[in-house]
Amino acid sequence: MTGWQALFYKEVLRFWKVSFQTVAAPVLTAVLYMLIFGHVLQGQVKVYEQVSYTAFLVPGLVMMSVLQNAFANSSSSLIQSKIMGNLVFVLLTPLSHWSWFFAYVGSSVTRGLAVGAGVFIVTSWFADLSFVAPVWILVFAVLGAAMLGALGLIAGLWAEKFDQMAAFQNFVIMPMTFLSGVFYSIHSLPAFWQQVSHLNPFFYMIDGFRYGFFGVSDVSPWLSVSIVGSALVVVSAVAIHLLRIGYKIRG
Amino acid sequence: MPAISFQSVSKTFASARGPLQALDQVSFDIEEGEFFGLLGPNGAGKTTLISILAGLSRPTSGHVKVMGSDVQSDYANARRQLGVVPQELVFDPFFNVREALRFQSGYFGVRHNDAWIDELLDSLGLADKAQANMRQLSGGMKRRVLVAQALVHKPRVIVLDEPTAGVDVELRQTLWQFIAKLNKQGHTVLLTTHYLEEAEALCGRIAMLKQGRVVALDRTSALLKSASSNVLRFKVDAELPKSLSDKARITGRIVQFPAHDAAEIEQYLAAVREAGLQAEDVEIRKADLEDVFLDVMAGEAR
Secondary structure (H helix, E strand, O other), rough: OOOOHHHHHHHHHHHOOOOOHHHHHHHHHHHHHHHHHHHOOOOOOOOOOOHHHHHHHHHHHHHHHHHHHHHHHHHHHHHHHHHHHHOHHHHHHOOHHHHHHHHHHHHHHHHHHHHHHHHHHHHHHOOOOOOOOOOHHHHHHHHHHHHHHHHHHHHHOOOOOHHEEEEEHHHHHHHHHOOOOOOOOOOOOOOOHHHHHHOOOHHHHHHHHHHHHHOOOOHHHHHHHHHHHHHHHHHHHHHHHHHOOOOOOOO | OOOOOEEEEEEEEEOOEEEEEEEEEEEEEEEEEEEEEEEOOOOOOHHHHHHHHHHHOOOOOEEEEOEEEEEOOOOOHHHEEEEOOOOOOOOOOEHHHHHHHHHHHHOEEEEEEHHHHHHHHHHOOOOOOOOOOOHHHHHHHHHHHHHHHHOOOOOOEEEEOOOOOOOHHHHHHHHHHHHHHHHHHOOOOEEEOOHHHHHHOOEEEEEEEOOOEEEEEHHHHHHHHHHHOEEEEEEEOOOOHHHOOOOOOEEEEEEEEEEEOOOHHHHHHHHHHOOOOOOOOEEEEEEEEHHHHHHHHOOOOO
């Protein structure tokens, strides 16, 4: 086991030991969304022909859970370790900034996919789903989780207090996920808000992910994958740079 | 090659009241196998210096090397040689003792380390706590785990930052026996402590820091010789006249005068009698490290 694998394994075990809170709880939340929105809007909203609203909602909820939990994993681990002071155990080791990055982002992807799989298994019960392009499903899930894991790493390094972290989560992550087309197609929005949605990288993650199921989407999956991939590269570069200079963790 | 080499290390912190110089051109070497003490009052810069050594903080200028590896440019090799016991009682509440040690070992790339982990647990009296969650341990037990975590990758150089602060007598004994054994096996030990009798008993050489500068650096025996060789100690019920109290160290009823010879001791006792006071429980003792420390910090020595 090389150093980064030990840190990766520690980070996975950290959320797995409290999986009732880190995996089961977000699955339940997604099921509640499913029940309420599915019940209220089924028959009222038709986004694509041949796709029921409930079926449309399933990939949106799965991806939203993947993204939120990937973010929550790296960010909460870092802020807790900083505040408890036990980040020192990692700071004292020869682990490089690359090792930190791969361990924290890798464990975030793991948690995102675990929660996403849980949400999928439970919500797919409510709808008839197709799997037109499974590779796209996997590609968008992994890229999206990695980007949010890296974003969580940045937020975890930056935040000094739990309320700063809550602000980041409530004022950046939540609006970006909710306004990304989880519950609706952005084509139903006024032109101005469609334009705004096109600036949100989360929109492309969900749109591309949904393409994998239904083979229809608002924009081409190739456009989505290039935008999500570029966003991942930019966010990762920032995260790796901050780790390299020891931003707020080495005085 | 020295085990640790501090080369003109300076550190300036930005603070609300302007820049604060925590370390000012600190330079000294610690040779392999030494048991070295770093002493100084609170705020002298001891922990800042150790943080720079451990890579937790970066110097504003200067260099630090561990076994020849620079702690910044070659941090991976430097940190592999270094085991640091942090001052704060920190722990990871998610894991038990053995898990914490296995992970720490893993971060250093050391696999299949359970034999050494068991030896550490035994030596530190933790064998029956291996499966206990970190949260369930008492403060003293957490401190022992910190020591074990610092040693899990078998570092050549061991740094202990106030390891016995708030620790009971039994643990202090266990800890010092273990550290002394490691030192005999060739490990270099750097210790900061507030317990001067510990430093006097354990450290072959001592550096004293004051306001970020090294103000004394010598063998412990030489430092002890440099102080006034004797101390006159007695108890008195009333306040001493100012001319006397200026020269004395007063702790409640206890009065202590540094004195070089018998004549000086007689002079002090006579002065106390002339002031109409009664000196009780009079004793004369050899100066210890605390006397040297206070002399140095008062700026009197050399």
